[in-house]
Amino acid sequence: MIAQRLVGKQVGRGAFGIAREVKATEKKFGKDSVINSTLGTFFCEDEKLGVLELVDKTYRELESPDTFGYAAGVSGSAEYKEAVKKSIFGTHCKEILENAFVDVASTPGGTGAIYTAFKGYGNDGNTVLLPEYMWDAYVHITGANRLNNTIYKLFDGEKFNTKDFSEKMLEVVKRDGRVLAVINDPCQNPTGYSLSFEEWKEVVEILREASKYGEVILINDIAYIDYDFRGRDNAREYMKLFLGLPENVLILFAYSMSKSFTSYGLRTGAIVALSSSKKVIDEFTVVAEYLCRSSWSNVSRGGMALLVKAYENENIINGINSERDKWVETLKKRAEIFERKSEEVGLKYCPFSSGFFLTIPLEENKDEIVNDLKEKKVFVLPIKKGIRIAICSISCKKLEILPKLIKESIDKFNK
Ligand SMILES: Cc1ncc(COP(=O)(O)O)c(C=O)c1O
Structure with a gap:
């Protein structure tokens, strides 16, 4: 049946x-x-x-329309989108927003962001590169979206295996004219590995090289970013490397409030697109909204309101x-x-x-x-x-x- x-x-x-x-x-x-x-x-x-x-208190103090009403906007309220940018980019926010095109669509958790990324950017039969140790939902989401996956080796000794990542990426993009790849970093699930700034530099060079052969979509799953032992600023430093990439390279962040704001059950997250091309981001804005409407319609207004409240008041976000x-x-x-x-x-x-x-x-x-x-x-x-x-x-x-x-x-x- x-x-x-x-x-x-x-x-x-x-x-x-x-x-x-x-x-x-x-x-x-x-x-x-x-x-x-x-x-x-x-x-x-x-x-x-x-x-x-403080998350619990802030949520409880929301007005009832903020928890029970429909969200303002299919892909999230403007205020939520701003709060997500602050949460993702931290102290690098201004520099990144001044030097790239960025837009946000709310999703049910990071899972919804991965789903939107695969569904929105994978043609039937395309291949997604996945790490050899990984969160198994990636495989299920490729399976539900008529996508194949290829596994790249995660480690070369104690380091990220840039060689295997590069070989697999070039092989797929040369064959299909398009490649999607997931890097779950920092604090990878399940190994806890985080790429160093130098390793990210190498990854970005690989993206540039691959873009000579077709479209390159990097999905950076940052679900655990706020638990990086290097601290919030250092954990986000690599994001500056995404500035100035060729127009056919798209970075998609899978953002989640689940771990950072202990809001697992509120099901609130976002997909955030970053590109050097306005056209690519305009297209993202329209299609991400379409994908929201044609799946979960919109996400928890309370979850979004919580993040907005937290970022509206420095005392709250600093306290959290x-x-x-x-x-x-x-x-x-x-x-x-x-x-x-x-x-x-x-x-x-x-x-x-x-x-x-x-x-x-x-x-x-x-x-x-x-x-x-x-x-x-x-x-x-x-x-x-x-x-x-x-x-x-x-x-x-x-x-x-x-x-x-x-x-x-x-x-x-x-x-
Ligand atoms: C690697 C990774 N990405 C994303 C998620 C998404 O979580 P959620 O959909 O609850 O935001 C999880 C949750 O376990 C995860 O482990």
Whole structure:
């Protein structure tokens, strides 16, 4: 019965699927004896969902038309679009807006932004370059939009694999006259890797080279940008490199309020297009609005109003940022514990810089290892080439023992 293009498509169990098992185990044995590494949301040291207090207060103080009314404008209100630009570009905002054409369309979370990017810029049968360790929704969204994907190697030793990225990009653009590529950076999900400024310079050179052969669309998924250990300014510095690119290179940022403003359930985000060409951005403005109207119509007015209020008042946005900065300190501490304990027991993990996650590369006997960990009441998320450790949701105390438990399970099956 289902449409031909969707036959056989399914999301698999993922984090949401394992959640039920975790709950049942917690109920039976108590929360203290369970390690839940499946979630992509920030939990405080007391293992309660982290909600930024000033975000909560600002949202609650909105007038009811602002939370219950329809959004003003299909692709978001003008005020929301301005707030998104400030949130994305930070201290580089003025320079970027003066030297490029930029427009914004609101989307339901970062997921909606990725969906709009693929749907709006991928012709049937086009190829999207995706990283070898990745958020699996990218694959589903290509699948739902009649797109193919090609995987590029993420690492060359401890560094970003610019060589493989370049080879794959040139191969696709020479063949199809168009290429889409996703770079989830900073704080990549699931490895926590962030490209250095120098690595971004190399990527931008690759985009220039590829543009000699066709249209190049780079989707920069920045869902975790505000958790970069280098700080907000440094995390955004690379964005200046996107200025002055050829007119057939388009940068699309996938922006999300989910993590930065702990607004996961409000489903508010945006797709932000940046180009040297006014024509390209004018076209984006019209088509992004059309895509909103022909899918979710418009997004949560309350979510948008929250961001607007936060950026209208410096005290609010500064307060939110400093509250979040304390969590970044917690994440640093958790990462330090996990890395130290892993080194002590000889547990290998992918290059890590900052953010919510680390990844243990693992292919052989992965299911057996994951099940063995479940016996020890440890729930980790199996991903394509490894297992994901969510330091965002595990307390320091539990992280002290986690590497040893994982290493023992790996050693049991992989001699
Ligand atoms: C890499 C990445 N991008 C984007 C998102 C989008 O999240 P949302 O749709 O909740 O904004 C997520 C959420 O887990 C993510 O991990």
